[in-house]
Every structure is written in structure tokens, then in C-alpha cells.
Amino acid sequence: MIQNKSVLAIIPARGGSKGVPRKNLRNLSGKPLIAWTIEAAKKSSYIDRLVVSTDDEEIADVARQWGCEVPFFRPEELAQDNTPGIEPILHAMSVLHGYDYVMLLQPTSPLRNTGDIDGCIEQCLSQKANACISVTLTDKSPYWMYHLSEEKCIKPVLSSEQPVLRRQDTPDVFVLNGAVYVARSSWLQKTRSFLHEETIGFAMPKERSLDIDSHYDFIVAEAILNEKKWHA
Numbered sequence: 001m002i003q004n005k006s007v008l009a010i011i012p013a014r015g016g017s018k019g020v021p022r023k024n025l026r027n028l029s030g031k032p033l034i035a036w037t038i039e040a041a042k043k044s045s046y047i048d049r050l051v052v053s054t055d056d057e058e059i060a061d062v063a064r065q066w067g068c069e070v071p072f073f074r075p076e077e078l079a080q081d082n083t084p085g086i087e088p089i090l091h092a093m094s095v096l097h098g099y100d101y102v103m104l105l106q107p108t109s110p111l112r113n114t115g116d117i118d119g120c121i122e123q124c125l126s127q128k129a130n131a132c133i134s135v136t137l138t139d140k141s142p143y144w145m146y147h148l149s150e151e152k153c154i155k156p157v158l159s160s161e162q163p164v165l166r167r168q169d170t171p172d173v174f175v176l177n178g179a180v181y182v183a184r185s186s187w188l189q190k191t192r193s194f195l196h197e198e199t200i201g202f203a204m205p206k207e208r209s210l211d212i213d214s215h216y217d218f219i220v221a222e223a224i225l226n227e228k229k230w231h232a
Helices: 033-042 057-065 086-095 114-126 185-191 215-231
Strands: 007-012 049-053 101-104 131-137 146-148 154-156 174-184 200-203
Touching: 007 033, 007 086, 033 049, 033 057, 033 114, 049 057, 049 086, 086 101, 086 185, 101 114, 101 185, 114 131, 114 174, 114 200, 174 185, 174 200
Parallel strands: 007 049, 007 101, 131 200
Antiparallel strands: 101 174, 131 174, 146 154
């Protein structure tokens, strides 16, 4: 609990994955990908209940082996490629009632740590926000991004009176990193989205913001984790 408010954390992990087959179970530095999120969440000071939402027996077995609860199986219609990401969360909330806050922890963010998890919900409550999501600084500023017209002319994505030529002259711009989403449960049931004009951002460093979506991402994550082991 945090400030006498209960927190339900949900790790959504469906069996189907076209980009990297069986992605959530793939070995990453000696553990299944999903295990990194389970371990970080289990150390949280505020999570009252941690569950995995899955449609897959093997994922459920692995989650339990790593100490995570799997109290139900997700309906097949909520485990499709085109299923909106919020639907499994709302489904879990409909099964598990009575929590003041709900947290979404995607298993594709293995570098996110317990401090990031707790920091996000601390910021949410300290600012009395309805929702808080993790973000990180962009690699490339949108002030340097362009559309190409049919004639191959470049058109800036963001217009400004003067071109921004130096990196240090560009304002800080953040992107979602997919690591932590927190919201007041009653608010989320109404809005059906963590992203809203009322949502605030929790800044995370780039080295913990990798979102696994491809074989290349696994290679990068493995290299980062091996580097950490070397210096541990």
C-alpha cells in the first residue's frame, strides 16, 4: 500500500508474438524475459497484489515458477494481435475488485527496476494525479524530423520561425518507454486509457528504457545486462 491506498499490478503476457515468437519466454541473460519484470515488481514497497494476465499455459507455469500469481486465464478474444492494450487490464480489474490503483508492467521492459516502479506511483500520488506513465528523452529531436513530399521536398514535422541547427538549442522532448503505467482504478475504468490530458510523466533514464520488440532489442538488452554483471 501507499498512503493507505491499495495497488494491483498486472503483467500482460499473451502467448502469440509475431515479431519474436514466444518472446515473453525467451531467455535473456539466464532468465525468461517475463522473469525480469516479475522480480522487479516483487521487490516493490507498494504493490499489494501482482498478477500475470495470459492466455498461455506455458507462460502461466513460468510465471508461477518465478513467484507470480496467475489467478485466471485471459479470454481468447482478448489475446489477439489487434486487441487494444487496455482491454486485458480492464478485464483483470473486472475479475480482481477493490484496488485503489492499478499498474501495468509490460514484460518487454526488462531493464526497468524496482525504483522506477515505486518512483512512478510515488509521483502519481505526490502530485495527486489520476495517472502517471514512464517516459524517456528522445534520441532524435522532432525538430530535426521531416516529411518527404511527392516531389521529394523536405517539410518539417514541427514548424518554427528559425531552423534549429544545434542539438543544445532543441528543447527536451520525451517519448513513452512502455515501462510503467499507473492510474487511479475508478478513473481508468471511466477513461479506458492511461493516456489522457490529465496524465503526468515520470522520467526514466535511457539505459533502463529499452522496450523489447525485435531480435535486435534482445541483443542490445543482453549486452547491457552483461555489462552490468561485469561491473557488479
